[in-house]
Amino acid sequence: MQAFAELLDRLVLTPQRNAKIRLMADYFRTAPDPDRGYALAAIAGTLDIATVKPALLRQLMLERMDPILFQYSYDYVGDLAETISLVWETVEPDEAEVADLSLGAVIHRLQSAGRGDVRGLVRDLLDRLDGSARYAFLKLVTGSMRIGVSARLVKQALADMGGVDASEIETLWHGLEPPYLSLFSWLEGHSERPALSMPAVFHAVMLATPVADGDLTNLDPQDYAAEWKWDGIRVQLANLDGTRRLYSRSGDDISAAFPDILEAVDFEGIIDGELLVGGTARTNRATRTFSDLQQRLNRKTVTRKTIEDYPAFVRGYDLLFSREGDMRPLPFSERRAALSGLIEAASPTHFDLSPLVSFSSWKEIDQLRIAPPDPVIEGIMLKRWDSPYQSGRAKGPWFKWKREPYNIDAVLMYAQRGHGKRSSYYSDFTFGVWTEVDGKQVLVPVGKAYFGFTDAELEILDRFVRNNTVERFGPVRSVRATADHGFVLEIAFEGINRSTRHKSGVAMRFPRIARLRADKLPRDADRLETLMAMIPAGTVEEMDGDLSS
Structure with a gap:
């Protein structure tokens, strides 16, 4: 637990992206299993333990401290976990008890505890941990790390640790579970790359570079296709070997909130697109705003009424995999043609194809960007006709040109x-x-x-x-x-x-x-x-x- 606590402390105090990556990579190299796997899950937000409500922590704290003094302390510090970790009265444990308090042991106790045992277990662990480890424990059980580290940054640290491309980590991510023993074994060269039992996995998305002054000056408009940039969220829809999944652009599985989309998938492959609410162009109904989509996001389940009031659909951008195999090495023009045929045969209420915007000069497309025909359009996307689909943000193949805020x-x-x-x-x-x-x-x-x-x-x-x-x-x-x-x-x-x-x-x-x-x-x-x-x-x-x- 001490090594994990030290990692969190250093991540909080380290603002630089590359320095954070080095800290995590060093921890993953030196920490034992399963501690490093649980640390990875905690930071990346994939750890499945019963979270402890702030109200319970306040109750435990007020058993030992005057409520007014605690409120003043909390107001000054500004963070509940940090406040409790600083003012909780330490109980001296014996050496045998301290030796048991590895991160893996703490996680095991939390996962094994019944609902009625949680209060006593949390009190016991707070008594036995020192200030730094206590802070890490509280962050762990509240599910609120807030240490300036995204899941993408964690995956880059894993890639650096194992000397592999971050896209390989992305591809494996949703097919593995904490404490990620097979992942670390592969990264350290002790075993083969993990074989996934689920084929419908997430693949790292291709990102666009914002247009800056001079970026387009020496480029030929005829080399680029233009599409509208829609006000939804970027998603990846996968249907392979009977497994269906819907992922956000960061790789989060949002399938549970959109069962209507998954039920309507009658084609095999993985498509890249925009998740929107309203009507597709094929049904001649208006596309609605992001606030309408917000009614469906971040939900574990949705009612039939919600689905009817906020009908979702996917506007297709690209085709990563088809029944024939990996489409990503092909030029965008060929991928789009294949995607067009696939969507044409799909459910018209759940899928449509992102329309191309006709233009002959950068000035013309700029004017369209400034005054788009629909309020839910955020700007213009520019994609080279000959560009393969590659993960990350390579400058040149794809640009995004947003409206002024x-x-x-x-x-x-x-x-x-x-x-x-x-x-x-x-x-x-x-x-x-x-x-x-x-x-x-x-x-x-x-x-x-x-x-x-x-x-x-x-x-x-x-x-x-x-x-x-x-x-x-x-x-x-x-x-x-x-x-x-x-x-x-x-x-x-x-x-x-x-x-x-x-x-x-x-x-x-x-x-x-x-x-x-x-x-x-x-x-x-x-x-x-x-x-x-x-x-x-x-x-x-x-x-x-x-x-x-």
Whole structure:
């Protein structure tokens, strides 16, 4: 447990991507089985243990500490696991007990515990672990690592450890389970590459490079196909040897939320596409917005009514595998032709083909990008006709050219401490705009943002919050925000919809802080009417999907 705890500590304090990869690769080389496999699963989010609710941890903590003192401590630290790990009174164990507390032993005890045993088990382990290991344990049981490491980064660390391509790890990933004994054995050269019992596995996706100034100048438009970039999520749909799976672009299995899609698959192969809600072009019904798709995402099960209210379909982009075999080495023109024939014979309500956009010059396609024919279009995709399908983001074969983001000026209203390396800073910010209520001009919250700013800008925002707090609501701070005193933020966001969940009546998609506007007074910030005017006509209301954070 100590080695795992040290790994988490160092990952939290290490901002550089490559340094994080080296830390994980070194740990995987030196940690024993099954500890390293469980550590891998914990960091990648594939560890299946009964999570411990924060309420239980608070109850255990309040058995030993004054509630007011604990609340003050929690408010100061900003992270529940870190707070408990610091203030929990250590009980000195004997040497035999300490020797038992490997990560594998802890996981085994958690997986073996009955529902009625969890409380006592958690208390016992908190007593026997020191501060650092206690923190790692709490992160483990709450399922909230928040250490700045994505599943993709973990897979790259595995690839570096074994000297293999990261795409090989991606291909194996969904066919293996913790503690990944066969995977580590192969990476260390002790055995052959693991054989997968499930053929419908995820394959690393091909990514596009954002268009920058000058990228297209020396390229011939005739060498590229253009498609619309749709406002859904990238998916990979696999149907091989009777096994059907639907994966997100990061490789997460989202099959359970879309049984209607899987039931409709009557072709064999693996296609790359966009998951959307509404109607396909083949049924002449309008494609709906991302907020509608949000009603289906992140669900373990869906009701028949949800499926009927938010009918999903896949808009095909590419064909990776067909009944004939691996299509990826073929040029895009041949893959698309094969995909076209496959989709033509598929269910028209569940599948269609991404339409090509006709153009003859970069200027012409730029004009189409700026003013697309449908509000759910985010921009343009450019793909070389002769490009093979290759994992990763190689510059040149594929480009994405997005519309300019929406921008507003808003006023900082509330702030909350961050997590991990940001736990000492106020870094989660709620912002609002002006509207009239009962004849008075008031600020109404319209969204939250916790990225987009530099470390230097974070220092400025944190200082303002500390010096201008007017009320406290648990970990949340309300800051001074009047017409003549406050902090104005320029907010960029990708889309906006009506919302019945938010007091303002709007929900933003992917809001971020673009600039700190010290040159503006709060009275100069935008109004709610301005945001309402940005909502595309005919947009379906977002009922219960929170897009503001």
